[in-house]
Amino acid sequence: MRDSQWIVEFNDTTTESAQNWATNVKNDLSKLAETRSVESMQWAKQSIYRIPRSVKDLCSGAYQPQTVSIGLYHHGDPHLQSMERHKHRALLTFLERSKKPLRCYLDALSPAAQDLRHAYHHLEPVWKGDTEAFLRVMIVDGCFILEIMRTATAAPESVEKMGYVRNDPVFSSHGALYFVPYIKRDMLMLENQIPLLALAILFVAEDDNLLVNGLSKLSMLILNFFSHPHDANKIHEYGKCLHILDLCRQSMLMRLSCQKANKPKNRWRFDSDCLPSTGVLKKGDVYIRSAMELTEAGIQFKQSRTRSLNDISFQGGVLRLPQIMVDDAxxxxxxxxxxxxxxxxxxxxxxxxxxxxxDGIIDSARDVGLLHSRGIIQNALGSDKAVADLFNSLSRDVSLDPESSLAVLHQKVVEYCGKPLPRWMAYAKHNYFTNPWVGLSIVAAIFLFALTGIQTVYTVLGYYHSK
Structure with missing residues (x-):
């Protein structure tokens, strides 16, 4: 039997296209190991992705920049062209202040051009074939990012020393108030990124004194710009961040050490390295109840010690959650x-x-109001219903990783809700002890009942003693 017959049994009626397809499959199969290796290397380098239409359709405005294009995917979009002249002004001011020619930055970026290209999941042919055009975008957009972050976080007099006039529409206190909030939002979109490596190269090439700790200083500049809390001494613990979105994400997580997570005992933190692997729920096994229902089951809500999204714990009927600011962004x-x-x-x-x-603990405005009263949610949207609707929309097409440590916390909360005593105590507290007079009446009644019982016991004992 011929080698190709394991794919398809050829005969006189087999079409030429079928034979060609079978031959192509055979050739691809012979190169499968090599293809796997190449694809694996490509996937490992990618970090900036195009959002599929199926995802964008759920909330298109969240992924489409409205003010400025950063990187390649939205470069040249007509509705973003008005910002291009400001990006060019930023480049000129950056070069003027650095006192270094443009060629200096081109030479610094050129050795990394291939790695920078590979960061993009999908590139149009023009960017693959024209290295100069590609580097031009990296430099213009990179310089704009550095300049907008510096001017937005500096005092007005310092901005003027950087080379911008006081009435500049973008790089000024006016721009920080009216333009920067929208620029910030666009800079945190996955499709609107340039590799952090490109920013770091420009940042260091501008000042030779930053060769040692340039990446740390750049990271602090970014986090200050986005008002993300961070510890300057722990910037290195964030690991290798791929772009601005990734850096901000890492700062929101700020993992706690296992030593802290294990004290006191039975304290469950959202940290998979510190949790046992047994008893993890599979997806769909359980759903967390709303905040109001959990309160009725005897669970108390308190604010975590940090704002890290990892700082979630449950111990002794107390569920601790990090404080979050809910705003338009x-x-x-x-x-x-x-x-x-x-x-x-x-x-x-x-x-x-x-x-x-x-999304599980927020079903309605009442849940938001409860979490707000506990200092967990800071509502900058206005109404509690708007916050509830926001979290309900965020979770569309989202599922819980069955291997995540949060599944363990789910299990602990559900088990606690199944205990009758906490529910009875919560019911009594809610119905009888919210009003101090009602509470005092109940205590007095219990006290009188106890006295009556004691009197009865003594009467019975006296009767038998007299006998």
Missing amino acids: LESEYLNMIAFERFHVGAGSEVTSFVFFM
Whole structure:
């Protein structure tokens, strides 16, 4: 039998196209091992992805930049062209202040051009074949990012020393108020990124004194710009961040050490390295109840010690959650972080799991009001219903990773809700001890009942003693 007959049994009626297809499959199969290796290397380098239409359709505005294009995917979009002249002004001011020619930055980026290209999941042919055009975008957009972050976080007099006039529409206190909030939102979109490597190269090439700790200083500049809390001494613990979105995501997680997570005993933290592997729930096994229902089951809500999305714990009927600010930018920020976790293998699922968890405990405005009263939710949207609707929409097409440590916390909460004593105590507290007079009346009644019981016992004992 011929070698190709294991694929398809040829005969006189077999079409030429079928024979060609069988031959192509055979050739591809012979190169399968090599193809796997090449694909694996390509996937490992990718970090900036196009959002599929099926995902965008759920909330298109969250993934589409409205003010400025960063990187390649939205370069040249007509509705973003008005910002291009400001990006060019930023480049000129950057070069003027650095006192270095453009060629210096081109030479610095050129050796990394291939790695920078590989960061993009999908590239149009023009970017693959024209290295100069590709580097031009990296430099212009990179310089714009550095300049907008510096001017937005500096005092007005310092901005003027950087080379910008006081009435500059973008690089000024006016721009920080009216333009920067929208630029920030666009800079945290997955499709609107440039590799952090490109920013780091430009940052260091500008100042030779930053060769040693340039990446740490760049990271602090980014986190200050986005008002993300961070510890300057622990920047290195974030690991290798791939772009601005990834860096901000890492700062929101700020993992706690296992020593802290294990004290006191039986304290369950959202940290998979510190949790046992047994008893993890499979997807769909259990759903967390709403905050109001959990309260009725005897669970108390308290604010965590940090704002880390990892700092979730449950102990002794107390569920601790990190404080979060819910504003207009949160939806886009969370959705893009969820998209990054979805498409980047190995990124983790912490933000996705957190959103899934919050959607479970937030069903209505009453749940939001309860969490707000406990200092967990800071509502900048206005109404509690708007916050509830936001979290319910964030969780569309989102599922909980059955291997995540949050599944363990789910199990502990559900087990606690099944105990009758906490529920009875919560019911009594809610119905009888919210009013101090009612509470005092109940205590007095119990006291009188106890006295009556004692009197009865003594009467009976006296009767038998007299006998």
